[in-house]
Amino acid sequence: MGRAPCCSKVGLHRGPWTAREDTLLTKYIQAHGEGHWRSLPKKAGLLRCGKSCRLRWMNYLRPDIKRGNISPDEEDLIIRLHSLLGNRWSLIAGRLPGRTDNEIKNYWNTHLSKKIKNQGTHHEKKSKEPRKRNSKNNNNGTTKKQEQNRAKTETKIHLPKPIRVTSLLMKRSNSFESNTVSGTSCSQNGIVEDDINGVVGKEIVDFPWSSDLNDHGCELGCESQLSTRENLFERLYEEYLQLLKKEEQKKEEREEEEEDQVKLDSFAESLWV
DNA sequence: AAAAAGCTCAACCGCTTTCTA
């Protein structure tokens, strides 16, 4: 399969993006939408390769990106999903709305892999110490950069990116369409489709267990094996939905508090005058 | 105060997968 040369092209900018480039890219995508990354830079007036543009947009400029520290709940979810999916960062990111695969990958490599390693060697030790580099920062333990980013984009509650899940078997049988059903479900040929909130997504996913199932043949307890794992995933997702609910509640509470504070302030001001 | 060590994360690289003619 051919692969066109990309960033190696002479004359293209590389390295960190400037504010001007960000603006150009954002404006172009707002006007014309995502996609056609190859031709986008030229049309947008950018001296970047399409790949670079896509990455910048996906990992940084997209409006729905959630910035700031990974919450303990999110961390927990990442760990669970990683144990389930392995290094399938984009899949994991798909379950953490507003988080990018790159961010999760970085977080895993810098924090969680060590943490889990430590837990492996010292079971009873639970690393509660805050990140060292945050000790000099503000109260919330965020870096300046993260704080700036947080200010830019208020935390939003997002619905998870819907994904379609399929096994290796499906690739062979090629009978996806006729076997899909609504809801997270499993059909006989190993297809699992995740249809969240009635939206059927576009991503096709291999689950680590699908190959196992294939190896052992589907007749022998395939459905029960699959449904057990599927249930696990479903439970996990249920937990996550609850997490989202909680976050939403917290947000509402925060907003209420802020409102109260404003009222108090204006009341205090009126007394002062 | 300065140098060294450690850490983070944006960006790049190269590969695979998917799409399309």
Added chain:
DNA sequence: TTAGAAAGCGGTTGAGCTTTT
């Protein structure tokens, strides 16, 4: 069916920042 183009993914790198000595 095939091959090229496009998109997507995971691993890796390195600049810049923080912490430690």
